[in-house]
Amino acid sequence: MSGCDRNHRNVSIRIDLAAIRHNLRQVRKAAPGRKVFAVIKADAYGHGAGHILPALQDADAYAVAHVEEALAVRQIDNHKPVLVLQGFHTLEQLDECRCVGLWPVIHNLSQLEMIGNSKMPDLACWVKIDTGMGRLGFMPEAIPAVQARLADAQVRVQGLMTHFASADRENDMSIDRQIRTFNATRWTGTIDRSACNSAALLSRSDCQWEWVRPGIMLYGASPFSAETKAAGVLGLQPAMRVTAPVTAIRNLKRGDRIGYGGQYECTGPTRVATIGAGYADGYPRAEPGSTSVMLGNWRCPLLGRISMDTMAVDISGLPVPPPLDYPVTLWGHAQLGVDEIARNIGTIPYELLCTVRGKRSYLDAPREGNVRKFMENSSID
Numbered sequence: 001m002s003g004c005d006r007n008h009r010n011v012s013i014r015i016d017l018a019a020i021r022h023n024l025r026q027v028r029k030a031a032p033g034r035k036v037f038a039v040i041k042a043d044a045y046g047h048g049a050g051h052i053l054p055a056l057q058d059a060d061a062y063a064v065a066h067v068e069e070a071l072a073v074r075q076i077d078n079h080k081p082v083l084v085l086q087g088f089h090t091l092e093q094l095d096e097c098r099c100v101g102l103w104p105v106i107h108n109l110s111q112l113e114m115i116g117n118s119k120m121p122d123l124a125c126w127v128k129i130d131t132g133m134g135r136l137g138f139m140p141e142a143i144p145a146v147q148a149r150l151a152d153a154q155v156r157v158q159g160l161m162t163h164f165a166s167a168d169r170e171n172d173m174s175i176d177r178q179i180r181t182f183n184a185t186r187w188t189g190t191i192d193r194s195a196c197n198s199a200a201l202l203s204r205s206d207c208q209w210e211w212v213r214p215g216i217m218l219y220g221a222s223p224f225s226a227e228t229k230a231a232g233v234l235g236l237q238p239a240m241r242v243t244a245p246v247t248a249i250r251n252l253k254r255g256d257r258i259g260y261g262g263q264y265e266c267t268g269p270t271r272v273a274t275i276g277a278g279y280a281d282g283y284p285r286a287e288p289g290s291t292s293v294m295l296g297n298w299r300c301p302l303l304g305r306i307s308m309d310t311m312a313v314d315i316s317g318l319p320v321p322p323p324l325d326y327p328v329t330l331w332g333h334a335q336l337g338v339d340e341i342a343r344n345i346g347t348i349p350y351e352l353l354c355t356v357r358g359k360r361s362y363l364d365a366p367r368e369g370n371v372r373k374f375m376e377n378s379s380i381d
Contacts, residue, residue: 010309015047018364019237020055026235028058030201031212037083037194040073041065046353047219047239050076051362056218056364061134061212062373067093070102083126086136087111096377098123103158107136112146115153124156126194129185131162131178140185147187159192159211160185167199168223175200176324179207186259199223202234202319222339222348230339242333242356244277245325246295258312259304271316273300275328276278278309281331283357284345294329294336295322331343 023371027036032174038059040049049069054063061081064070069272070082087104088094094114099103106112107128115123127146130137143160150157160181166172170360182195194211196204201212202223204219216223222231231238250272258264258272275293279285285306292299293313300313313328315321322328330351331338 009281010244010247010360011281011330011356013356013358013360014241014243014332015052016054016237016239016241016363017055018022018049020052020218020240021058021222022203022237023220023239024056024214025059026215027201027212031196031208034208035060035192035211037061037211037213038218039063039213041069041085041162041215042097042354045216045219045350046356048360048362049073051360053077054240054364055372067096067102067104071096071100074100074102075243086164087116087117087125090114094123097125105136105161105165106146106150107138112149115150117153119154121154121156123153124158125150126159126161127157129160129162130187131181131274132174133163133165133178135163137162140181143185143187152212155311157191159194161194161211161213162195164200164207168225169201170203170224170226175204175207182207185194197223202203202229213341216350216353219353221337221353223349224341225367227340227343228334231337240338240356242330242358243327244275244281244358245327246273246332247276247324248274248320249315249321249324250274257304260307261305264304264312268301269316271318271321272303272312272329273315273322275310276314278307278311280308281358282352283311284347284352292336293339294328294333296332297335299335 036059038056040062041064043049044052060127061083062073063083063085065085067084070084073082082102084102084104087106088097091114101125103126105126105128128137129140137218164175164178166174180275192211194213195207196212198214198217200207217236220236222229222230222234250269252272253268254266254268256266258379277283292301298318300315303312303314338352342349
């Protein structure tokens with residue numbers, strides 16, 4: 001893209017660090033006395049891992065997916081433990097884990113083979129057990145052999161972990177089966193355990209063990225699909241607010257059609273605002289009329305199909321039309337959260353937060369005083 005600034009976008013993404021601090025306090029309330037892995041994989045669910053670490057200083061450790069993510073965190077915070085959920089994939093990554101003191105998760109035979117017969121007293125790890133997720137982890141019956149092999153290599157095992165497959169589904173009995181399997185897994189000696197993601201942390205008190213691993217709730221979104229368990233109901237504050245400008249306003253008449261395929265037909269005089277955001281910015285190509293945006297405190301429904309870099313909304317109900325470049329909230333408004341958008345278009349808030357693209361800014365509320373400052377950052381790609 002020679003001669004073009006690929007990072008220049010209409011979409012603005014404002015991250016409120018005070019909201020993240022608040023949500024971490026909610027984790028502490030829900031899991032008193034437990035240690036907290038703050039999950040910041042996928043660039044902190046699209047919030048910018050390097051920039052939100054100051055808001056997570058009260059966490060006991062961080063959790064990321066890959067060694068590369070962990071090394072980036074280490075450049076910023078050289079003190080807190082960093083759990084690498086997928087562990088190492090190469091001998092080079094194993095060496096990096098040892099050198100900078102990462103906690104890789106051991107979950108397959110290939111990783112055990114890389115450890116081999118070497119003595120590694122400088123390596124600390126966690127061991128993952130597959131209790132029913134069917135994704136990563138050793139089967140429970142293999143754990144005694146895994147323990148013996150790691151002991152031969154003098155590797156320090158910090159803890160055992162598993163992952164719940166359906167903690168976000170109400171009355172799903174599979175979590176009970178997974179808890180029983182995890183409890184029954186044989187391990188010689190006393191060891192820390194971890195299983196709770198956000199959904200389990202907010203809905204169960206019988207599986208918190210020594211460590212919990214909140215992710216989505218740190219960013220003020222709900223892990224549940226039910227409206228009765230939306231983020232606000234759970235006491236969470238949205239950290240991300242996404243806006244895009246009004247780029248055009250048109251007055252259409254009955255019978256006029258809007259967007260590709262002419263899928264929406266005006267039933268009467270309609271004032272339409274074109275918004276400078278679309279699926280290239282990470283906003284899903286939702287069905288017409290499935291959701292809304294906010295112009296100030298006015299809810300305005302989408303009309304027609306979402307385009308690559310524009311969307312149309314009905315502003316006929318506004319007392320006066322907004323000026324061009326007026327910032328329209330796509331989600332993160334008190335009356336329009338990312339949970340609602342996800343429900344309306346048949347996806348999950350995780351996907352929306354991780355895929356939205358635009359220019360980030362960071363709003364911080366220091367613990368002393370009411371002064372807030374913005375820290376500008378490069379655009380999300």
